[in-house]
Amino acid sequence: MIIKIGELAKISGCSVQTIRHYDKEQLLSAKIRSDGNFRLYDQADIERLLFIKHCRSLDLSLAEIRQLLSLNDSPMSQCDDVNQMIEQHIEQVERRIADLTQLNKQLKALRLSCNSKRTVEHCGILKQLNEAVSQTN
Amino acid sequence: MIIKIGELAKISGCSVQTIRHYDKEQLLSAKIRSDGNFRLYDQADIERLLFIKHCRSLDLSLAEIRQLLSLNDSPMSQCDDVNQMIEQHIEQVERRIADLTQLNKQLKALRLSCNSKRTVEHCGILKQLNEAVSQTN
DNA sequence: ATTGACTCTATAGTTACTATAGACTTTAAA
């Protein structure tokens, strides 16, 4: 079964442009083209794209996915590289969660300092933002 | 007290390029220039930049900050706009935290499926990633 | 043969910077 890019897009849920982008980025290259230069894909390509999509849903970067794909393609390499990447990625995600949680606290405190019916002249939010400035300064 | 961009950078902790960038983006324009066209700043500019920096630390976008600054400059406008912006921002942050928390769970499960001393041929991580694909398909 | 849907490449835009290059200005020492 051989399909063109539009159908691959439908099957995979990726956009046509995204698939072309992965081609340019060497993640999923169409090995064959039609006479008129249309990209042609087979079952293996579908699976590879779904693999990529799943990895993206885990927020892995294209560079990381490229590495996973190449490890996947050479079965005798060791697990360590895969492991290390996933671990670093986990750390990064956890750091980001911690940052955002902190941020969320500050934003909520800020939100509480305003009760909507004033002019901004007396707005607690802007007052707080301005005060933070004069403290730093 | 009038200073040039390099000193403003030192005082504020922003880079020189960042300050130039804020100039281009109309967040902090140097109202006067030296004879040789160097940007010149005063105390009010320092405070404005610190305000911007504080807002950025809350992850507000430059567009949002531009809006805050303009509200700040017209004291008779109402608080509602400020409030709504902050609330939307909070929602967005909370959504992102929820996403990342979910992600973190998946990544940890993935990590547990490998014990490092195998070749990737038998790697649980890659196996799982590949299985996820054939399920979707 | 013609039409409409599809695909092609190349290019620009998104966000908030960062990093150059090449030219000009300022400041301080010689």
Place this chain on the structure above:
DNA sequence: TTTAAAGTCTATAGTAACTATAGAGTCAAT
């Protein structure tokens, strides 16, 4: 006063992972 170092200027390109065009060519059905 000349000169050299340090600072600054604009303009441009790069970052990540797409998204959205434009303009041209291809394919499938009538």
